[in-house]
Amino acid sequence: MNLIAQWLDVWCAAMWRASWQGGLAVLIAWSICWLVPSIPARFQAWLWRLALLKFLVALAWAVPIELPLLPAAERSGWESSATVFALPPGMEVAPQELKKISTQEIFLQLVFLVWSAVLGGQAIRLGLEFRSASRYRNACRPSINPLLHDQLARLSREVGLRAPPALLERQGYGSPLLVGICRPAMVLPSDSLGLLDESERSLVLGHELAHLLRGDLFWGLIAAVVRMLFCFHPLAWLGERQTRLTQEIAADELAIALQKQEPVQYATLLVSVVSKISSSPLLPALSVGVAGSHFSLKRRLSAMRFAKPISRKNVLVYSLLLAIVAMIGLVPWAVVTAATPDKPAPKEASVGGKLTSYKEGLLKFQSDDGKEHEWKVAEDTKTIMTLKGVETITLAGEAFKHVERGIPITVHTKDDQLAWIQLGAKPADKPADKQAQKQKTYWGRFVSFRDGTLTIQVNSGDLIATRIPENAKTMVWDHARGAYQPGVTADVLANSEPGSTTAFIVRVSPENVSIHVGSRKSAAVGTFVSYKNDRLMMLGKNLGESFVKKYGNSLHFNRFRDDVPAYESVDGGEYKLIGTANQVLANVKEGAVLTIHGEGDDNITLVQIGVPKKD
Numbered sequence: 101m102n103l104i105a106q107w108l109d110v111w112c113a114a115m116w117r118a119s120w121q122g123g124l125a126v127l128i129a130w131s132i133c134w135l136v137p138s139i140p141a142r143f144q145a146w147l148w149r150l151a152l153l154k155f156l157v158a159l160a161w162a163v164p165i166e167l168p169l170l171p172a173a174e175r176s177g178w179e180s181s182a183t184v185f186a187l188p189p190g191m192e193v194a195p196q197e198l199k200k201i202s203t204q205e206i207f208l209q210l211v212f213l214v215w216s217a218v219l220g221g222q223a224i225r226l227g228l229e230f231r232s233a234s235r236y237r238n239a240c241r242p243s244i245n246p247l248l249h250d251q252l253a254r255l256s257r258e259v260g261l262r263a264p265p266a267l268l269e270r271q272g273y274g275s276p277l278l279v280g281i282c283r284p285a286m287v288l289p290s291d292s293l294g295l296l297d298e299s300e301r302s303l304v305l306g307h308e309l310a311h312l313l314r315g316d317l318f319w320g321l322i323a324a325v326v327r328m329l330f331c332f333h334p335l336a337w338l339g340e341r342q343t344r345l346t347q348e349i350a351a352d353e354l355a356i357a358l359q360k361q362e363p364v365q366y367a368t369l370l371v372s373v374v375s376k377i378s379s380s381p382l383l384p385a386l387s388v389g390v391a392g393s394h395f396s397l398k399r400r401l402s403a404m405r406f407a408k409p410i411s412r413k414n415v416l417v418y419s420l421l422l423a424i425v426a427m428i429g430l431v432p433w434a435v436v437t438a439a440t441p442d443k444p445a446p447k448e449a450s451v452g453g454k455l456t457s458y459k460e461g462l463l464k465f466q467s468d469d470g471k472e473h474e475w476k477v478a479e480d481t482k483t484i485m486t487l488k489g490v491e492t493i494t495l496a497g498e499a500f501k502h503v504e505r506g507i508p509i510t511v512h513t514k515d516d517q518l519a520w521i522q523l524g525a526k527p528a529d530k531p532a533d534k535q536a537q538k539q540k541t542y543w544g545r546f547v548s549f550r551d552g553t554l555t556i557q558v559n560s561g562d563l564i565a566t567r568i569p570e571n572a573k574t575m576v577w578d579h580a581r582g583a584y585q586p587g588v589t590a591d592v593l594a595n596s597e598p599g600s601t602t603a604f605i606v607r608v609s610p611e612n613v614s615i616h617v618g619s620r621k622s623a624a625v626g627t628f629v630s631y632k633n634d635r636l637m638m639l640g641k642n643l644g645e646s647f648v649k650k651y652g653n654s655l656h657f658n659r660f661r662d663d664v665p666a667y668e669s670v671d672g673g674e675y676k677l678i679g680t681a682n683q684v685l686a687n688v689k690e691g692a693v694l695t696i697h698g699e700g701d702d703n704i705t706l707v708q709i710g711v712p713k714k715d
Contacts (some may be wrong), residue, residue: 122155
């Protein structure tokens with residue numbers, strides 16, 4: 101049933117797209133021909149042909165060609181989507197919603213069945229017309245009239261045909277016809293021809309040759325196919341009718357030009373021909389004739405007042421305009437914003453030294469090379485303060501109240517702008533008594549392993565260097581078994597790649613150093629609550645009964661690494677990269693669905709915002 105529902109969605113979208121775009125094209129063509137009736141008939145006919153083609157192109161061509169013409173705009177953040185097409189695991193759909201969806205699918209199935217039935221009837225009708233055309237042609241005999249053959253050969257040479265079409269005759273009265281798309285033939289009722297003089301026969305032959313030159317039989321079939329597919333669309337019927345009418349007018353116009361007649365003279369002969377012969381029943385998609393309905397004849401005679409020679413310059417102008425209309429109107433275009441150029445990675449730097457003074461936001465310190473430095477520091481600048489081995493994250497306005505001149509200081513910058521400050525010596529920089537040390541655990545990503553020292557980068561961006569003794573125990577996470585397996589420390593570290601997203605967990609205690617490489621990959625799903633002071637708070641879903649009883653359903657995450665990507669799904673679309681987690685989370689609206697991917701507790705690798713549509 102899912103496959104049927106998907107097919108119905110595709111069909112419904114395609115029919116709706118083709119219906120409104122093709123209908124709009126028909127209205128535009130009708131408006132142009134009504135407002136400017138002096139446009140040559142051959143170009144009016146092409147306008148109607150393009151309008152009918154729009155139905156078919158829009159039906160088959162779903163994905164537009166994107167034109168990045170709009171200026172690229174930087175995103176200030178992420179705004180949650182009002183519509184979510186898929187629900188995270190554990191969320192149930194109300195029975196009323198299921199009933200509504202089921203009713204909609206049933207309605208679409210009924211509409212599709214009705215359309216298919218009507219389409220089948222129209223296809224059978226077209227097939228019967230093909231059979232009738234074949235029988236009609238087979239019932240005729242080749243003409244043996246030398247005068248007609250000579251006249252047709254002469255006219256064919258004048259219009260540029262290499263060989264004249266087959267000339268057939270049949271007994272009785274009626275209108276001459278051009279029948280057959282692949283092998284066109286001109287059918288002439290012998291009794292009707294006996295009533296026409298030479299000039300009138302020349303008009304008949306010239307008119308049918310004009311249809312042949314213009315390919316009107318082929319375009320008549322295209323119009324029939326459009327009417328068959330969109331039998332419910334009144335503008336599709338109007339487009340077919342107007343296409344056939346303008347083709348008759350264009351054939352008259354071309355016949356006048358080829359035979360170098362005056363429009364008044366041609367109109368007089370046409371009236372005389374129609375009055376002498378009776379109209380034959382046409383096969384709408386497969387034949388064209390000189391005589392048509394009373395309405396058609398009236399419109400053709402009225403249009404002859406605009407029939408006049410067209411200069412080459414005007415022909416080029418009209419042709420160029422038609423080409424532009426075809427390019428813009430037929431091909432589906434979409435004007436989109438230009439791709440935002442990738443911003444270069446920020447240039448980071450650090451300068452260490454000793455604090456000289458801090459007064460009214462002006463920081464002065466002396467670097468290790470003896471140079472004096474000054475920085476204007478905002479009170480809310482992030483500051484990591486290490487006093488008596490205790491590391492505290494606070495703000496500059498509060499931190500400098502508790503430090504004295506001469507304390508070690510490190511100023512970290514990004515793109516020559518102050519990023520954050522570190523006060524005091526890192527615990528790793530201080531010699532410590534092993535008996536007083538407690539076990540420390542560092543989560544991060546592998547940076548290097550040289551001369552027995554392992555360096556990893558933690559979420560804050562700091563580099564942690566740890567001396568790895570020969571007896572260090574190394575465990576590697578086996579995803580297949582779902583457990584840690586022992587590994588050879590030297591081999592594991594030698595085969596690790598810098599920047600790898602695999603978690604490196606280094607535990608340092610007075611007795612030993614142990615390394616855990618990788619851990620169980622997991623994803624926490626929940627709704628966004630807040631992101632303040634580089635700390636994310638969200639309400640988790642499906643956390644498990646024991647977890648909720650012990651910790652509640654609140655999840656907290658400290659500052660992510662600066663390279664943790666954030667992806668967004670808008671209106672159920674595919675996830676697209678929109679920046680880093682630290683950049684975009686401050687602008688997420690409360691209640692938005694978040695998925696936090698990582699290995700272990702503090703090795704976050706990916707943040708996804710929104711929920712994509714399920715296949």
